[in-house]
Amino acid sequence: MAKDILRPSWVEIDLEALTHNIREIRRHLGDKEIVAVVKADAYGHGSLAAARVLLREGASALAIATLEEAKELREAGFRCPILMMGITPGRYAHVLLEYDITPVVTSVENAADYSRAAVEAGEVLPVYLALDSGMGRIGFLPDEAGLAAAKRVAAMDNLRVVGLFSHFASADEADKAYSYRQIETFRNFAAALEAAGIPLLKKMLSNSAAIMELPDAWYDAVRPGIILYGYYPSDEVDASILDLQPVMSVKAEIVQIKTVPAGTAVSYGRRFVTERESLIGTLPLGYADGYPRALSGKARAIVRGQYAPIIGNICMDQCMVDLTDIPGVKAGDTAILMGRDGDKRITPEEIAAKTGTINYEVICGFGLRLRKIYK
Numbered sequence: 001m002a003k004d005i006l007r008p009s010w011v012e013i014d015l016e017a018l019t020h021n022i023r024e025i026r027r028h029l030g031d032k033e034i035v036a037v038v039k040a041d042a043y044g045h046g047s048l049a050a051a052r053v054l055l056r057e058g059a060s061a062l063a064i065a066t067l068e069e070a071k072e073l074r075e076a077g078f079r080c081p082i083l084m085m086g087i088t089p090g091r092y093a094h095v096l097l098e099y100d101i102t103p104v105v106t107s108v109e110n111a112a113d114y115s116r117a118a119v120e121a122g123e124v125l126p127v128y129l130a131l132d133s134g135m136g137r138i139g140f141l142p143d144e145a146g147l148a149a150a151k152r153v154a155a156m157d158n159l160r161v162v163g164l165f166s167h168f169a170s171a172d173e174a175d176k177a178y179s180y181r182q183i184e185t186f187r188n189f190a191a192a193l194e195a196a197g198i199p200l201l202k203k204m205l206s207n208s209a210a211i212m213e214l215p216d217a218w219y220d221a222v223r224p225g226i227i228l229y230g231y232y233p234s235d236e237v238d239a240s241i242l243d244l245q246p247v248m249s250v251k252a253e254i255v256q257i258k259t260v261p262a263g264t265a266v267s268y269g270r271r272f273v274t275e276r277e278s279l280i281g282t283l284p285l286g287y288a289d290g291y292p293r294a295l296s297g298k299a300r301a302i303v304r305g306q307y308a309p310i311i312g313n314i315c316m317d318q319c320m321v322d323l324t325d326i327p328g329v330k331a332g333d334t335a336i337l338m339g340r341d342g343d344k345r346i347t348p349e350e351i352a353a354k355t356g357t358i359n360y361e362v363i364c365g366f367g368l369r370l371r372k373i374y375k
């Protein structure tokens, strides 16, 4: 364990796996431009370390979801284009200019504020026009009013339209009918803008699922997120398309072990009571570390190459593991909460299925408080 980590629980980030994944994505995409999505601290993996690897391996830009995330990258010295994928209210226009952040534009009002600030600063701000092609989240609607608004933005002083941006709602589903309708909506809107004399250098629509299964949506640039980190966007995509390696593992040292008699209650609410004399270990990791409390009674760890059940309610900062069937186990041994050891593995998909969420949320959660060790 790294010496500057003052806690015997941690996340391991395998930068070789990250390297493998982006090379694999590159192999699949050919020469399309890769805008690497490093929002939410690179899905919990650490955005600075991830960005370094992804740019080295040929990503040409980074995409984030908040201005704070963009600022962190700039202050760390990253000079590549940074795409802000969320709406930036007009009052933050000066931040876009100061940190050279490329926003998506979804309203005439915000764009007018960007334009005014850019004129005042004597700069030209690159922007993407955002189209709501069917996600129902952000962007101009694909109707006459939406087109008129997009044209007004394109005509504003000191704004330079780089391209058209949109996002899929369900590209990770086996049935691609809705995605094809989104592609058609995107294509028509782009054609209408170009017919109006607005060149769209970069059309950009694809997330991980579309990169895997919708080559018709690749256009000029793509925005991979979860596949960079070694996980598939859903269990409906064909995993054989990309050979991905999981980048994140979650581990904790067993900080205490005790032998207790049958009938001993463990953790808050005494929901677990031993049925036999048991060896109970304590792990310094809990729901504030992204290990969901909803996993209580359903979780397992890997200790000495074997599965061991997590028992009782998961606490905020600790949880307990039943080590009765693990021969030779001792305090100081490592428990793997997510990751693999030989043929045993615990995936974010397993944790997500047991807690009613998706792998995306599981990996983001582990990134919140646990320190990271990079390998």
Ligand SMILES: *Cc1c(COP(=O)(O)O)cnc(C)c1O
Residues within 6 Å of the ligand: 037, 039, 085, 166, 167, 206, 207, 208, 209, 223, 224, 225, 226, 227, 233
């Ligand atoms: C998060 C996000 C992505 C990446 O999605 P993945 O499914 O992780 O590839 C791409 N585009 C937008 C707009 C996003 O918000």
